[in-house]
Amino acid sequence: MRPVALRIARRTFATAVHPHPVASSSSAASAIPLSNVEAQWEKLASDEQLAVHQQLEELQKKDWKTLSLAEKKAAYYVAFGPHGPRTPINPPGTSTKVILGVLGLIGAAGATYAGMRSLAAPPPKTLTREWEEAANERAKELKLNPITGVSSEGYTGKGFVQSK
Amino acid sequence: MRSQMISTLLRARPVLRATPALTRPSSTAHQETFESFTERYVSFFQQAQDLFEVQRGLNNCFAHDLVPAPAVIESALRAARRVNDYSTAVRIFEGVREKVENKNQYEAYLEELKPVREELGIETKEELFSS
16 A cells, blocks of 8 residues: 555656656756756756756755755756646746737728828718709609698708708 | 454454444534644654555645645644655645645744754755746
């Protein structure tokens, strides 16, 4: 029972590495500085990571008050840092990128709209207030729609006028 | 081993027979009080012998809809010390910060556990990564 539990307890570093390079890893242990382990952790080879793990395991057996801040940081980072399964789904700065992208697209859409408007033909000459009022006059002259419409008695509607 | 198991089973049998035959399963029958929860986990962490056990206990302990009492946290910290895993000790405080409702409660926990933290030399994650 106990050996199995121990093996599971070491799963954090037993999964990725093969146990063969024990001799080489102990020589590599001195090569990796713990102060900068956070920056280069992703780039380390798996046997180097194993070496760091073993180094930290030995360190954490000491009195914790004697550990330096860098060693504590390294121990925490290696165990629970944002790497492997704890890699954040979105790298930092993603939301800024998304906001800027959306604002850029809205700006592009506005620019396209303004550009199309500036290149378009002018509105037709019949879409003026003057023309529409003249059309009302002409409609009354011709008695268009005499029951409910423009030439009925006491008509208060706008008739053909639609421009402001 | 086997004969021991059989003997314990045999010893347990009269007790089983003594329980009433007509009991209904009830959802309210086995609700654990906060005190017995605390007691259970304090003794669990006192007996935990390896990192896997400690982390399993922490997972279970922090999975409930309550913030574990300072006594539980303290025995968990001592268990982390016993299995020589500093990072788990830091992680326990991270768990507390996730479970409490507001900053003041977290501060209260930190204050309450200050003696243990100083005794064992445990920094919180904020203290580690702020500088």
